Amino acid sequence: MSEPHSVRPPRGGERHNAPPVDRRTLFQRLVELIAPGPDSRDELIESLAEAEHKDLISPESRMMLEGVIHMADMTAGDVMVATRRMDLLDIDSPYDDLLHLVIDTGHSRFPVYEGQRDNVIGILMTKDLLKLQRSPDLNLRTLLRPAVFVPESKGLNELLQDFRANRNHLAIVIDEFGTTAGLITIEDVLEEIVGEIEDEFDDKDGESGIYTLADGSQRVAGDVEIQAVNGAFGTSLPTDVFDTIGGLVAHELGRVPRRGEAVEISELVFTVMLTRGGAVRWFKVTRASSVAGAADGA
Numbered sequence: 001m002s003e004p005h006s007v008r009p010p011r012g013g014e015r016h017n018a019p020p021v022d023r024r025t026l027f028q029r030l031v032e033l034i035a036p037g038p039d040s041r042d043e044l045i046e047s048l049a050e051a052e053h054k055d056l057i058s059p060e061s062r063m064m065l066e067g068v069i070h071m072a073d074m075t076a077g078d079v080m081v082a083t084r085r086m087d088l089l090d091i092d093s094p095y096d097d098l099l100h101l102v103i104d105t106g107h108s109r110f111p112v113y114e115g116q117r118d119n120v121i122g123i124l125m126t127k128d129l130l131k132l133q134r135s136p137d138l139n140l141r142t143l144l145r146p147a148v149f150v151p152e153s154k155g156l157n158e159l160l161q162d163f164r165a166n167r168n169h170l171a172i173v174i175d176e177f178g179t180t181a182g183l184i185t186i187e188d189v190l191e192e193i194v195g196e197i198e199d200e201f202d203d204k205d206g207e208s209g210i211y212t213l214a215d216g217s218q219r220v221a222g223d224v225e226i227q228a229v230n231g232a233f234g235t236s237l238p239t240d241v242f243d244t245i246g247g248l249v250a251h252e253l254g255r256v257p258r259r260g261e262a263v264e265i266s267e268l269v270f271t272v273m274l275t276r277g278g279a280v281r282w283f284k285v286t287r288a289s290s291v292a293g294a295a296d297g298a
Contacts, residue, residue, distance in 0.1 A: 041069060067193035076159055077152030079192060080173045080182035082260025085271070088113050089124055091140060095132055102126055104213075109170055111183060112144055117181045120147050120172050147172050152181055160189045182260070212283070219273065222246030222280035233285070235266050245270070246280045256280065264288050 045066055052062040066126050091114045095151045102110070105172045108127075111120045122144030132138055148171040150159060163169065175181040209221030209295055210232050220229060226239045226248055226280040249263050249270050257263060257277060262271040267288045274281040 024168070035297065045069065064193055071156045071192045073190065074156045074171045075152060076150055076154045076156065076171070076184050079156070079188045080152070080184040080259075081188075082182045082258070083117070083180050085260035086111065086180075086183055088117055088120070089119065090114075095136070098129060099133075102129060111147060111170075111172060112140075114257075120180060123147050123170060149174050150184070152176070155187050156192060159184070160186070163189065218285045220245060220270075220283045220285045222249075222283065229268075229285075233268060233287075237266055237267060237268075244282065249280065249283070288293075 026118075032081040046266050048062045048065055050056070051057045052059055057065075087101065087107060087110060088108045089101065089112045091112050106126065110124050110126070111124050113126050114121050118215070121143075123146070124144055125142075128143040131143060148162075148166070148168050150171045150173055152173055154173075154177055159171070160291065163171075169186045171184055172180060173182045173184055210228065211219040213219055218232065220232075223244050223246060225243055226237050226245055229235065229245050230237055230239075237245075237248060242251060249265065253263050254263055256275070257272045259275055260271050262269050264270075269288050271284045271286070271287050272280050272282075273284050
């Protein structure tokens with residue numbers, strides 16, 4: 001008959017009571033740290049700032065937590081790239097035209113449409129396009145991947161979960177009538193939490209904030225000084241109130257513009273290419289005369 005199982009004493013001959021396992025989640029511990037509990041979202045954000053001041057959390061953690069809080073009320077329509085600013089590929093375009101657009105924009109994936117731009121039939125990975133160069137007899141349709149469609153009202157929290165679960169990086173946003181309203185990427189969602197992610201639009205090593213694009217227009221950073229823009233375009237934009245072009249454009253519009261929106265100031269058209277953290281990161285700048293001429297010739 002076997003003896004009852006005995007508890008083995010700890011090394012050294014002494015018995016110690018094992019410390020209790022803390023089964024609280026990180027969020028529960030954070031809430032207790034910033035007690036008394038806040039009664040509103042504003043108070044919660046203030047509590048996070050206080051926790052940072054007391055060195056209970058790092059500045060980076062505070063910013064991420066605030067991003068999560070703000071993102072709870074945001075939808076796909078709030079951060080999407082508007083349809084008129086979407087870079088799409090026409091399924092019937094020649095290979096050279098497709099390659100030219102891919103090189104100019106530098107994206108890793110593109111929505112592909114047939115007939116009308118609203119008729120998105122799939123997503124093409126840039127790396128898959130190279131297969132056509134090696135085998136011109138391939139049908140482009142066979143390289144397309146299924147497109148994911150989400151409503152404008154879809155919450156960013158839920159969308160991020162979908163991106164992770166389905167391993168998608170891009171979704172087409174549709175409005176209440178089923179029409180394409182824009183597109184959104186997983187990077188757009190994550191940047192609402194972690195802030196700006198370096199991409200093809202970002203400056204390197206202090207380079208100038210004004211660049212010439214392939215179509216002859218200019219790409220101008222939102223924090224470029226107005227004097228620099230006046231010098232580049234030979235204009236006389238006012239410098240007595242705002243120092244940066246982003247501040248001037250926001251003032252003219254009465255708010256921070258969203259991606260795809262355009263504002264005309266002193267014969268220049270500023271179209272928002274990229275926004276970050278409630279500010280415009282990059283504008284595409286063209287002369288109003290050239291925009292009007294292109295529209296007349298269409």
